[in-house]
Amino acid sequence: MERIIIDGLSFSLPLFIMAIGGIYSEKSGITNLALEGLQGVGAFVGALAAVLAAGSFADQSQAPFYIAVIFAILGGMAYSLLHALLCIRFKANQVISGVVINILAMALTAFLTKYLNRSVFGAASDKFVLGVSARITVPVLSQLPVLGAAFQDLYPFELIIVAVALIAWYVMDKTRYGMNLRACGDNPHAVDAAGVNVGQVRLLAVMVSGGLSGLAGICFAYSISANFSSSIYVGYGYLAIAALIFGNWTILPTLGSCLLFGFARSGGYYLVQKLQMPSSYSDLVMTLPYVVTLLLLIFFSKYNRAPRALGEIYDKGKR
């Protein structure tokens, strides 16, 4: 039972922060299917920084992890500029742009990982080995019955994510920029008439989504896979999109749907272990988050209200 909560949280929180990034972008009116690629490139840049930095720290040092987080955020942001360029400046179809960026991200990172491993580190390998980050337990709270498990064996990144999520919520709901951003997704012409640059607001929103996706990507790399390789692309970006659609483009319900995905996954693994099924059954468990997503979308997408100008290219002359 405790393991379900611990593992579930460590999966849902990165998913949640990526979904928040998606909310930022989509609320501003830019459809963002590129989350998958953004988290991959972010994780790649972060992992590269960590591997390069690892030599100058002691073996047990956690410093490379924090370096990786910072670089992952920067990397995700930088790569998201491409999506912004295509969608805002080049007025390309946003769905196509997102998918293109994902495919390019997969190709680029797979190629660069292999190339850098060979030329810089002198090893024929297609991954950067990172290890799993250390875990911490919050002293008093973890003694609580049942809920205490949520405070046991935390990855440090879970705390970072909670802090970032709070800031993201505050900016979105309580600041002038957040208001402009939400207005851009519903009625960009009104925003323009109020003297705010629509393109700029959207650019920032896409960059936020890039940074947060990068953060999520490096968290996945440091927990689930313990390395960076192309196996980072297993559709978590699309899961995050499903989570935010299911959460109706608002932050708190999205957290709910992310937790649901996380617990569905960790619960499934727990079952496979508990019933001592052969390991090939874990393949079936892997499908659980996807199946849950589809079912939830079937039941709930009728009640959804997407931002009105979502996916529309902003054209000043149009009314």
Added chain:
Amino acid sequence: MKKNSHIFKRTMVRLLGNERYQSVSVPLFAIALSLLAGAVVILFLGKNPLVAYQNLLQGSGLLPKPSYAGFKSMLTDFASFLNAWTPMLFASLSVAVALRAGLFNIGVSGQMLTAGFLTTLIVGYSSLAAPVAKPLVLIVGMLGGAAVGGLIGWLKHQFNINEVVSSIMLNYIAQYVISFFINTYYVNPVSRQSNAVSKAARLTLMDTPVGNLKMDIPLGIVLALLAAFMVKFLLDRTVFGYEIKCVGTSRNAARYAGIHVGRTMVASMVCSGALAGLAGVTYYLGYFGSIQPRVLAGTGFDAIAVSLLANSNPLGIIFSSFLVTIISKGSTYMNSSSGLESEISSVITGLILLFSACGAFIRYKVKEFQDEQKEETERGKG
């Protein structure tokens, strides 16, 4: 500086200005840009890009290699290239049909896998004779693909679920469920892949002696080329094709015109799925003879590049899929002969995608330059 930009604009207009040829010239421009970008990357890696591109052609059997193993020649390489081209052509047509209806079928890989797996089970492991087995493979494959494609269309129509999200979910579900079945029941302990299908069901005649060569003769390529013309006819010359185009251009306008938007969307996804199914059987029962668990074919994703590049025109797809197959097929030989990572080929394909996504922007810019020039000449006259 100003003069330079003037010359640049003039050349752009001269190259791409003629609207009649823009459907060809803009994609060619995108290809040239991406090959150029790829060349810069290769140069940066310290290799000669011309040699690398030549290797791509050699690996595809379009240029002679310096030496060949026994029973091999340029012809066998080319036959093997055709073998790889077949599923790519089908998959790209599948993407194109959906794109015409305004739907983005990114689930081609999942549909290919589902169709390939079902066909392998039903026909591939049976002891049917070749004349029965081969047509049956095609039919089962089409049905399997059509069912998954139709499901995506139905989910979109009935529940308004974004087709990209649902098809990605179905991709992963298909991948893991099928991997489970293969690993549990049908795994070949040596190759770690599914057991090979029977020779009668195979759509490629493997190692057939022709003269002093041993060739892999792909039967599907004839069908794939035929399919391109049939899809062209379907989209441009039939009522159904017209309805698809209407729905793709403007759903509201189509609804006012009395077209059943939902039904058309589902039907176009069924067509798209069926084509993806054909891609699946020519891939898993033609090019390969078995299924590798837990892996989705990259073909389904490359097909998006192909289709965008050809502006989802079926006849254009014949050419663009030819090109993209050269890049992916030739990369193995490029890797072995010039030591470049074969992943560079998917980077080039990705770049082609990127530049062809900017096609609308290129057209818009060229038009702008044109108008500028017109204004200038008029001012010169006045």
